[in-house]
Amino acid sequence: MAGHSKFKNIMHRKGAQDKKRSGMFSKLSREITVAAKMGLPDPDMNPRLRAAVNAAKAQSMPKDNIQRSIDKASKGDAENYEEVRYEGYGPGGVAIIVEALTDNRNRTATNVRTAFSKNGGNLGASGSVAHGFERLGLIEYPAAAGDEDKVMEAAIEAGADDVQSDEDGHQIWTQQDGMHDVAKTLESALGPAEAVKLAWKPNLEVTVTGDDVATLMKLVDALEDDDDVQTVWGNYDISDADLEKLG
Template sequence: MAGHSKFKNIMHRKGAQDAKRAKQFAKVIREITVAARSGLPDPAMNPRLRAAMISAREVNMPKDVVERAVAKASGAAGGDDYSEVRYEGYGPAGVAVIVESLTDNRNRTASDVRAAFSKFGGSLGETGSVGFMFDRIGVVAYDADAANEEDMLEGAIEAGADNAELTEDGHEVTCAPEQLNNVREALEKRFGEPRSAKFDWRPTTTTMLDEEKARTVLKLIDVLEENDDVQSVYANFEIPDDVAERLSQD
């Protein structure tokens, strides 16, 4: 899931991360597969593959697993063929939700996503039905000790980014989506490899949720993220600090 830091942190604290590692690996391998087939199998010549390999390091995927995934994707034998599909709809309390997937069976994925929305009182809409409530951006993230705030901002501006901010999670540099690869490359020359570099959907407006509604929305997101075909889930809600604290104890 991506979006507001409060509910990101809630999700990060819920459950043992080890239990999700295999699923994380599977999702990253799908992205590596699609990226390797979309261009050259050399990350230096394939920006999407480069970003996918950074994501692999972010989830501590062993180097040999990454190399095997690239080799398999670029081999003549082929293997699974994934399509990129985005789903949009409204969850509980009218929360707007975007689901990005890589699937080898569109009918199966659409059915699963629709069922998840329905189970929690939401409804799946057409592509574009909630996308207008989000901005598509590129995000490059660094740990806080990669640079001081002033140097990172200066580097971001010179790289052509729109903004750089030091948050509780580290430095976050944002840019237009078409500038993501250029910004990442410029920052990498100055500060080293980033922790992550990816596209994001950021809500332009958010809905504040009480505890009951927040629990239901988080359950929907949990179910969606558990689906092997789903790569990322974005939603436009916020949770008050006191509610977030209680939910983190679950």
């Protein structure tokens, strides 16, 4: 088990995410619909859907919106989205993985490539950076769930592999195949998680400083602003002082 981490830098700034609530709801709705379409429309019987619904609730998404997204899949009138992954490099040699749900691969690929090229990056071939990451389960809790010791104890009891805590909250890491079992056990001790998802955890981090910080954040923002993009992962580490300079 590990202690504190700057993982918030890898996931980008939470404050920036809060400003994109309407876009966030659209992305959450898409994930709910895809999860419901791929399995049963009952969150209790569909782990991916349960995780998607919990993530939506954590972002205060209205219940009617959540149910509407499930109903779209149940009625068979939902768009046919497919999961695609893009890999590339950002300023300072940072490795970036972009996950998307799209109904038009050409549109999404063009938008992602444009975001990279306009913001100091280069879109690479499939597999060009994924080898530098581990594919793991990630369960996130807010700081209000408890102090580091409480969360650590609950995570150990649930069979998690690692915990990283800071002032923003707790990130609990698991193996892929055990993610939902661990999440279910944690829910009994800590309540519903903010998010339960598969994640890309970097094996090594790249420290980014100077002008590269602003350029990199513009790249991440451009990618996250795209409606088709669900998540952006990177192996970058930025000091709190440099992040604060961005405002």
